[in-house]
Amino acid sequence: MTREDVQDYFIKIILIGDSGVGKSTLLSRFSRNSENEVGFDFATRYYRDAIDALLIYDISKRCTYANIERWFKELRDHADANIIIMLIGNKSDLRHLRSVSNDEEKEFAEIYRIVSQRQLTTISSSTSPIKIKIKYYIDDKEPAYLLELCQTYPVKLKDFKTALDRDCNKYKFFFMSLYDDPIGEVRREITDNEQLLPYYRGIIVAYLESIQANSLKRKQNTSDYTLSVPIEYIDETKLWNEHVINKNIQCKIVNNDDILEQLRPLVLELRWLKFHMDSTSIELKQLKQMRKERKQKKEKHDLEVPYHPYSLLFYQAASAGQNSISFLKEDFNDSTREDIRCIVGDELFVVPQEIKSHYHCRTDRNHEGIDGNCEAFGKLLKLVLKRLNESNHKCSRLDNKDETRILCTFMSRIHCVWFIDFICKFENDEWNLSKCFVYPQFPVPDQVPIGELCSLKLIDHNDYGALEHLLPTLPTMGFKLLVQYIETLCTRYNIKKCGITFLYNNGIHKMINGKIEIIEQTRKSIILVEKDEDKKPSEASATGDNGQNSIGSIIKISKYQLIRNEMNAHKILDGHPHVRSMLNLESWGVVTGCGANISFIELSGFGxxxxxxxxxxxxxxxxxxxxxxxxxxxxxxxxxxxxxxxxxxxxxxxxxxxxxxxxxxxxxxxxxxxxxxxxxxxxxxxxxxxxxxxxxxxxxxxxxxxxxxxxxxxxxxxxxxxxxxxxxxxxxxxxxxxxxxxxxxxxxxx
CATH class of the missing domain: 1.10.510.10 (Transferase(Phosphotransferase) domain 1)
Structure with a gap:
């Protein structure tokens, strides 16, 4: 048969299943070894026009089989009704580890009327060695290391470990994978030495996390992670008087710019959106009941501990995506004493954060309000001096190498927040306080504080069931200051700030460079446009041309599940003159640098x-x-x-x-x-x-x-x-x- 006698065919086949079941390996075999003039479009994300689907699981991992039903439902929801589905139990060379029986496979296929089922041996690749580049980061620090292997593809975790010139037992291994759904899981930890590493566009991207340095870090979406702290009953007011008042230490209110750093574009808005997403299920019932009982018994102060889970949420949302900074709650045997600590960087230095049930406003006698809150400041100072004197802390030094500064927060319930900058000096073989600066100014009675996080009146006078309903659409001033606080900690401790990046579904990365304008923010989404050099969107709207001459699209940012649902709808609905369409089928993806589960979609036109x-x-x-x-x-x-x-x-x-x-x-x-x-x-x-x-x-x-x-x-x-x-x-x-x-x-x- 001559070349002219052969007809070209295009067949679209979908490979779906959990991460690590062998989809990418199967793809690489067909794309290299096929000798026929048949084009195989193995798409792991797109369902349209597919005639066959390979539903794949790993016979040695039962969890991948348990998820088959979910993948089957997604196929039925989004693919053609006549699509032919094949159930594949992969990695039969691991039959000694089999966790799914043949009878189970057969029963599943019969129930769901799947055409056929079979086992495939883990597919080997070409025997010719090739050069494979591995780009890896350690604890997210730049620059990245580059390792080049010369071996047969695919690469397993054990191959990577063998080539590393470091003790692998000290690290956890995470990898960037863009082949497998859901796209929201950008980094995946791999622990099995036999597991294949995701190979994308000629390179493997790895992230090594030091186990020791990260042992105290909070896991994502885990609010009950605790840090054990011994109790020392010390009169904080007395300590404050001894270290500050009696020594005439300079302690005063300063401006925002003297303590906190300015924000980078979009960081505040994305973290506030993340807060709304995470607070939808946080019930207020217990807190409302406590406040009601306090009023009935006419007690002078609130209890502190009931506020702490909500306070921790504010801190965690303000640092979302900044993995080098984690907030944990203290775990005391005495439940009446519990606060929050901030773990900064690899040095495991703990920056104290103080929670109080009330604060003293400014009065005629004390126009700044510092003296009235000396108990809270005294406790923070006690912890700061203890840390400095007990550890070889590589802290943020001033021009004078014998001085250091530590920035802490004092939060009143979930109402408002203040920032205290302790400047300490090393003399006579110990650290002592040299200066103390506070921001913002304490309010007068009945005045809303500058650093307000959440209105307590809304808790008392509304029937809201979840924390989300207490939060306004736009970030509160207190939350803005908390995000500035996180940015400042990064600078002071030489921690790389997480970059806000749009990771498109086709692998393209786009960094936020500041040339954006937010045109709308709601509790569930952010709408923005990239600015034109000559005409801003807001200016275009004012001229009546709706910006169409200068802006071709807008970007919508929201929860991953919502964006995914919208993308699937556009694939079906686009093309009508009165339905707004996606810019193209690849114009959606993940927003990185602001916590998990946030995605985006790019839509045509600006109106x-x-x-x-x-x-x-x-x-x-x-x-x-x-x-x-x-x-x-x-x-x-x-x-x-x-x-x-x-x-x-x-x-x-x-x-x-x-x-x-x-x-x-x-x-x-x-x-x-x-x-x-x-x-x-x-x-x-x-x-x-x-x-x-x-x-x-x-x-x-x-x-x-x-x-x-x-x-x-x-x-x-x-x-x-x-x-x-x-x-x-x-x-x-x-x-x-x-x-x-x-x-x-x-x-x-x-």
């Missing part, structure tokens, strides 16, 4: 949310409502439901309406999601109640309420009142007939 200025005439009112209706019809035709139609999700770009924000949308066959109420309460359908199925008419009702609200506003968001509003609209002369006709159809009014 303005629908507002009353767009609806001044009945002509525009009907025009934009008709375009919204066309968008909804398209979505429903593709078997999707939007579920969150409201003004901010309807964008006008160059006089064209586009429906936006599909992060809570769902497929019509996803009955579990359709039972859950989501979206803004003001615009949610009055016919849908939690537990009942969300229907197509519910999207139309949300759109009707959205447009009606611009001419007939209402503040009672109950379903009964929204039905009343819809009926009243039929009698309003200033509402176009198009709207009235739609109401009659949906509510079946003749």
């Amino acid at each position: 303005i949310p629908l507002n009353s200025g767009h609806l001044t005439s009945n002509e525009n009112f009907e025009k934009y409502f008709t375009q919204t209706k066309l968008a909804i019809e398209h979505i429903h035709k593709q078997k999707y439901l939007h579920r969150d139609i409201k003004p901010t999700n309807i964008i006008i770009i160059n006089d064209n309406l586009t429906l936006n924000d599909f992060d809570v949308s769902c497929r019509m066959d996803d009955y579990e999601k359709r039972k859950i109420s989501v979206g803004a309460r003001k615009y949610s359908s009055p016919l849908h109640q939690n537990g009942s199925l969300y229907r197509e008419e519910d999207d139309y009702l949300s759109s009707l309420l959205t447009f009606i609200s611009f001419r007939y506003d209402y503040d009672d968001y109950s379903n009964e009142n929204k039905i009343k509003v819809l009926n009243d609209t039929l009698r309003r002369t200033f509402i176009p007939d198009t709207i009235k006709d739609e109401i009659r159809i949906i509510l079946n009014i003749k």
Whole structure:
């Protein structure tokens, strides 16, 4: 057969399964060893147009088999209904470690009607040695080390360890993997010496973490990690008087710039978003009950300990992504004494953080409020001097090599925060306090503190069940100061600051260089644009061209699950003139440097949310409502439901309406999601109640309420009142007939 006689075929096959089951190895074999003129597109992320799927697990690891059902469900949710699925038990050379029986495999295949099943021996690669580069970091410090191996691919962990010129027992090994889902898990620890290392674009990227240096570090999403601290009952007020008052030590209020560093772009906003994400399930019931009982018994002060879990959340959110700084709670035998400590860098130096149940405001006698809080400052000073005198601390030195400074925090409940900069001098073979500076100024009674974290009045006077509901949309001043505090610690202790990076799904990295503008921030997302050199987005909007001439896209940042859901919706819905589309199918990924589980998606066009200025005439009112209706019809035709139609999700770009924000949308066959109420309460359908199925008419009702609200506003968001509003609209002369006709159809009014 000649070359001309051969026809080219393109077959798309999906490989899915847990990390480490052998997907990448299987891919490398087919891509190198196939001799036929057949193109194999082995895609691990994209489902569209795939005709076959290889559902892979490791026969020696039962957990990978246990997750097969989840992967199977994802296939059924996103792939073609006629896709052929093959169940593969990989690594049969490890049959002596088999943890899944043949009968189990056969039963699973029969239940789910999978075409075939088989075992594949762990696939070996070409026998010809090749040069493989391994770029590795130790404790996230720059510069990276570079190791070059000359051996057959693939590389196992034991190969890497053999080539290292260091004691491998002192490190944990993490690797960057972009092949396997979920993409949100950027670094994965590998402990099995036989495990294959992820090989990406000619290089292996590894991260070594010192076990000793990180033994006290908090694991991600673990708030109960503790640090044992011995109790010493010392009169802190007496200590403060001896070291400060009696020695006439300079102790005064200073400005922000004298203590704290300025923020880098986007760091504050991303960590506040992370705080909102992590606080959704943090209940306030116990704290509210304690405060209620305190008032009933007319006790003078709160108890301190009940506030500490919430205080710890503020500290952890403010340092999210900065792995070299960890906040832990002290573990005392005496439960009445418990505070928080900050572990900084590899030196394991503990910076004290003091939590108090109250603070003393400024008075005529003490205009600064420092003396009134000397007990809290005295405890911090005691811990600072103890640490300095008991350890060879490589601390932040001033111009004088015999002086050092240690920056601590004093937090009052979860209400507000202060910063205390102790400058200590080494003389007569010991460290002693030389100066002390405090920021910000203590407030006068009944005045909101500059460093307010959270309003205590909201705890007492509202029925909020979770901490998230106490938090405003934008970062509080106290949280901003805490993030500045983290940045300052990094500088003082020579710790590399985590960079904010957009890691695209195709492997492209984009660092945040400061040329951005945040155009919207909510409790669940951030919308930003990259600035144009000549025209800012805000300036473009002011000129009336909606920025389209200068801005081609916006970036939305949110929780990984929401972004993933939105991306899947765009793959189905994009292409309609009134549905906002992704920039391209690769324009989404992970945001690194701000903690786990934060992702982004890049959407085309820059416009303005629908507002009353767009609806001044009945002509525009009907025009934009008709375009919204066309968008909804398209979505429903593709078997999707939007579920969150409201003004901010309807964008006008160059006089064209586009429906936006599909992060809570769902497929019509996803009955579990359709039972859950989501979206803004003001615009949610009055016919849908939690537990009942969300229907197509519910999207139309949300759109009707959205447009009606611009001419007939209402503040009672109950379903009964929204039905009343819809009926009243039929009698309003200033509402176009198009709207009235739609109401009659949906509510079946003749």
